[in-house]
Amino acid sequence: MCDLRTGNQKPKQAEPSAVTVVLPKNGVAQPAVMPPPGRPGRRTNVLEGLKAVLRTLWSSRWATYFKKPVNAAKLGIPEYYDVIKYPMDLNTIRLRLNNNYYWRANEALEDFELMFANCDRFYAHGSQVRAAGKQLCSIFKTFLSMIDLSNETELKSKPLLKARKTRPLQPESAHPSSSKLPRLGSDEAHDEAHDEAHDEAHDDSDDSESESDVDDRPYCKAIEIESATKILIDWQMYLVEKNHSLRLLDCLTKRKRALINWPFRCSDLWREYGQNQHYNHEDNLSWGTLRYMLKNNQIESFEHFIEKLRTMFQNALTCFPLDAMLIEATTAINEVLESRLGAFRRSLVEAKKRIRYSASKKLRDYRLIISQHESYFSSEDRLYRYR
Numbered sequence: 001m002c003d004l005r006t007g008n009q010k011p012k013q014a015e016p017s018a019v020t021v022v023l024p025k026n027g028v029a030q031p032a033v034m035p036p037p038g039r040p041g042r043r044t045n046v047l048e049g050l051k052a053v054l055r056t057l058w059s060s061r062w063a064t065y066f067k068k069p070v071n072a073a074k075l076g077i078p079e080y081y082d083v084i085k086y087p088m089d090l091n092t093i094r095l096r097l098n099n100n101y102y103w104r105a106n107e108a109l110e111d112f113e114l115m116f117a118n119c120d121r122f123y124a125h126g127s128q129v130r131a132a133g134k135q136l137c138s139i140f141k142t143f144l145s146m147i148d149l150s151n152e153t154e155l156k157s158k159p160l161l162k163a164r165k166t167r168p169l170q171p172e173s174a175h176p177s178s179s180k181l182p183r184l185g186s187d188e189a190h191d192e193a194h195d196e197a198h199d200e201a202h203d204d205s206d207d208s209e210s211e212s213d214v215d216d217r218p219y220c221k222a223i224e225i226e227s228a229t230k231i232l233i234d235w236q237m238y239l240v241e242k243n244h245s246l247r248l249l250d251c252l253t254k255r256k257r258a259l260i261n262w263p264f265r266c267s268d269l270w271r272e273y274g275q276n277q278h279y280n281h282e283d284n285l286s287w288g289t290l291r292y293m294l295k296n297n298q299i300e301s302f303e304h305f306i307e308k309l310r311t312m313f314q315n316a317l318t319c320f321p322l323d324a325m326l327i328e329a330t331t332a333i334n335e336v337l338e339s340r341l342g343a344f345r346r347s348l349v350e351a352k353k354r355i356r357y358s359a360s361k362k363l364r365d366y367r368l369i370i371s372q373h374e375s376y377f378s379s380e381d382r383l384y385r386y387r
Helices: 045-059 061-066 090-098 105-122 128-144 187-203 229-252 255-264 267-273 287-295 302-319 324-386
Strands: none
Touching: 045 061, 045 090, 045 105, 045 128, 045 255, 045 324, 061 105, 061 128, 090 105, 105 128, 128 324, 229 287, 229 302, 229 324, 255 302, 255 324, 267 302, 287 302, 302 324
């Protein structure tokens, strides 16, 4: 097995540093994932980069055999732990990275090398598991080459966020609360609200996956609805769809997804490195192009924006039909899109319902005021006639 950092030959079953032999229990040997008391770990820039690489490996179809420790009893290979004294798997590495088990990135790289070396040591040539290990190792080397291993620095822990004040629960009424309804507003008010939301989305770009990408913030400031009610409602509907499209674009272009959204940062390079001579480069799309089209109101609706995204992904597969790394990155970013799409569509439907309810309520109030004024002036007119 080759050293992933230097390319020098290593022994196939070299003993990892500061690791004891793991004894199997019920056919499974689970290495330690918490740092020992006398050897604490830490967070470094390279270890954070390896977390992103691990997420890419985890989403690969070749990682099926390496996600969990080998269950020798269930797989019918009781001799596995007689041959493999130091087992390793992707889930163990993931837990160690999350628990700050490693002191430096070299320790994590040793675990990756150990996992691939164990695969080559136990499984015979031509076996399905060994072939998958070769493919996964090739992907790992490709993404590892994008990380600067020579400049490793420790990262300071983030300060704890203050606890948010919780409001007491209130019973839900038959109609939506007016405080939760979006308010109709002018173009300038919408632009200011969107710029603030866009800045907040970029500031929170490194948050964990558990944080929701969809929020229910009000969109604009209130104005009075006059005669052109339908025009204002249609324009507000478009602003809401544009706002959801921008938030989805921010979700797909976060820094934590840099390993899968890189093919679409600059489509101008496709003309120079494209593999399909019959591809029409005039139809190229990129993240910057889509953002420009949204800013200049060239996208008609949210579904039109989704269509543009899928066209961009298909363009990449058409222009680079033989690039395995690009195909895997495009597939991964498309999976992120499909996983978030349902939540964004539900949020959009709810936002439109609130706009219709708010507009109809304001229109009823407006008509009531007009009728009261007409009634008042008609009564004044009658009194004047009797005089």
